Amino acid sequence: MYNQDPAIRRRRDRLRFFGYGAMTIATILLAVLSIYFVLGYRVNKSLQVEQGGLMKFDSRPRGATVTLNGVQARQTRYQVNAETGEHTIRYEREGYHPWQKTVSLHAGEVLWLEYARLIPTLVTTQPVADLAAVHQASTAPDREWMLLHATPETPVFSLVDARNEGKPVITELALPAAAFTVPAEGKPSLFDIQMWSRDSDFVLIRHSFNDADVEYIRLPVGDPARAENVSRLFGLPLASLRFAEGSNAVFFAQGTDASLLRLDRGDPAKPVTIAKSVVAFDELNEGSVAYAVRPDPAVAERQLFIWQRNGEKRTRIKTINEDVPMQLQFNQYYSHTYLTEVYGSHLEVTEDPLLAPRKTIISQSLSFTPAALQASPGNRFIMSQTGESIAVFDIELSQLYTFTSPAEARLPLQWADDHHIAMTGNGSLRLVEFDGTNSQHITAFAGIGDVLVGTEGRSLLSIGKQDNGSLRLQSSTLLTPADQ
Numbered sequence: 001m002y003n004q005d006p007a008i009r010r011r012r013d014r015l016r017f018f019g020y021g022a023m024t025i026a027t028i029l030l031a032v033l034s035i036y037f038v039l040g041y042r043v044n045k046s047l048q049v050e051q052g053g054l055m056k057f058d059s060r061p062r063g064a065t066v067t068l069n070g071v072q073a074r075q076t077r078y079q080v081n082a083e084t085g086e087h088t089i090r091y092e093r094e095g096y097h098p099w100q101k102t103v104s105l106h107a108g109e110v111l112w113l114e115y116a117r118l119i120p121t122l123v124t125t126q127p128v129a130d131l132a133a134v135h136q137a138s139t140a141p142d143r144e145w146m147l148l149h150a151t152p153e154t155p156v157f158s159l160v161d162a163r164n165e166g167k168p169v170i171t172e173l174a175l176p177a178a179a180f181t182v183p184a185e186g187k188p189s190l191f192d193i194q195m196w197s198r199d200s201d202f203v204l205i206r207h208s209f210n211d212a213d214v215e216y217i218r219l220p221v222g223d224p225a226r227a228e229n230v231s232r233l234f235g236l237p238l239a240s241l242r243f244a245e246g247s248n249a250v251f252f253a254q255g256t257d258a259s260l261l262r263l264d265r266g267d268p269a270k271p272v273t274i275a276k277s278v279v280a281f282d283e284l285n286e287g288s289v290a291y292a293v294r295p296d297p298a299v300a301e302r303q304l305f306i307w308q309r310n311g312e313k314r315t316r317i318k319t320i321n322e323d324v325p326m327q328l329q330f331n332q333y334y335s336h337t338y339l340t341e342v343y344g345s346h347l348e349v350t351e352d353p354l355l356a357p358r359k360t361i362i363s364q365s366l367s368f369t370p371a372a373l374q375a376s377p378g379n380r381f382i383m384s385q386t387g388e389s390i391a392v393f394d395i396e397l398s399q400l401y402t403f404t405s406p407a408e409a410r411l412p413l414q415w416a417d418d419h420h421i422a423m424t425g426n427g428s429l430r431l432v433e434f435d436g437t438n439s440q441h442i443t444a445f446a447g448i449g450d451v452l453v454g455t456e457g458r459s460l461l462s463i464g465k466q467d468n469g470s471l472r473l474q475s476s477t478l479l480t481p482a483d484q
Contacts, residue, residue: 058114064091095480119440137449140200183209197248244286372412403436
């Protein structure tokens with residue numbers, strides 16, 4: 001039998017040991033370096049290791065060339081690790097206006113720049129239908145429907161089906177006579193679109209008649225014959241009524257005595273009185289609502305509460321000792337809830353207000369007193385507005401943007417989608433991003449009602465004027481012919 005020299009065997013074992021050890025150390029080191037690389041750590045120009053961030057680029061339509069800090073890069077969609085600090089990004093695509101923005105990137109941050117909507121350099125606007133008159137135009141939350149109302153005196157509406165953006169279809173919706181009260185002879189009878197349910201299946205119609213009477217009608221857009229008089233169902237005098245967020249069968253209302261009520265059409269005999277002397281409220285969902293009360297009309301003090309249906313629990317959030325107008329916005333963004341308060345010119349946003357200690361993410365006085373407060377469809381942005389002044393708070397980045405609108409802009413402005421505002425005024429319709437940048441003219445606008453940006457982003461519906469001054473429903477292209 002062959003016997004190897006023990007010294008040779010020991011030397012070979014030592015080499016194997018050190019070889020395996022070196023391989024193990026190299027593997028661990030490579031894994032650590034890979035993790036740090038994924039986390040954005042790089043060697044900067046000063047040969048120091050620092051953490052950068054990740055920037056993600058996209059555009060509608062895709063295929064735009066990205067220029068990052070003056071250096072042309074790839075086309076959308078893609079992502080890149082970058083150093084922290086200020087960066088200027090520019091998107092360019094043939095046939096479209098360029099898009100540009102300067103942003104700040106923080107260590108470890110993922111900055112999403114995927115919302116850019118490129119607007120053609122030549123937007124073509126075509127008539128869809130002639131309209132004898134338009135009193136209201138209201139867009140559904142799913143951006144697939146628009147409800148037109150010709151005159152406030154008529155209980156007849158026109159439903160625009162915009163699911164096929166190339167050929168919108170219009171059908172007539174008439175409230176059945178049994179759904180509303182016939183006024184006394186010679187007395188007025190006026191109808192107004194109040195709001196859509198979140199699922200876009202129902203519309204709430206306000207009917208005012210006999211000079212001082214008000215009732216509310218729940219109109220199913222798919223079957224108007226099933227329209228229901230909600231005021232009769234609950235048998236209560238209501239000063240205001242709204243669908244609860246996320247529901248088409250639960251409502252929050254204010255009685256004529258300023259009480260806050262929760263109403264459920266599944267159990268109409270058991271309305272829930274949440275509070276008296278309510279001056280402002282907004283619901284998170286059908287089981288939670290934030291509201292402010294003024295217990296003594298002679299005293300400026302307002303008390304802010306959150307009511308939860310589970311356990312009929314009422315939690316006091318704070319006391320405000322100012323006699324100023326107040327507005328509330330209670331919404332959820334991803335896993336957190338946010339309570340926005342505007343009292344006078346002061347803006348305050350609290351994250352998870354029911355948790356202690358409460359975290360205020362902004363508390364700041366604005367240069368104006370907002371007359372309107374609303375969240376974007378995805379709840380990331382909170383817009384406050386009055387006249388020409390606009391302030392938008394970005395919940396995700398905890399950043400406040402302020403800018404101005406045309407003097408004749410509607411109040412409140414409309415969110416056209418999650419990141420864009422429909423800026424209407426001075427006979428023009430523009431799409432503007434949440435921070436006031438990348439404002440682009442779309443078409444001439446009659447100044448009436450909402451606009452509808454189709455879910456596919458191919459077109460925009462609005463109310464325009466004919467050459468002879470009559471009204472029309474019109475469609476404006478948001479893509480070039482090559483991208484249609």
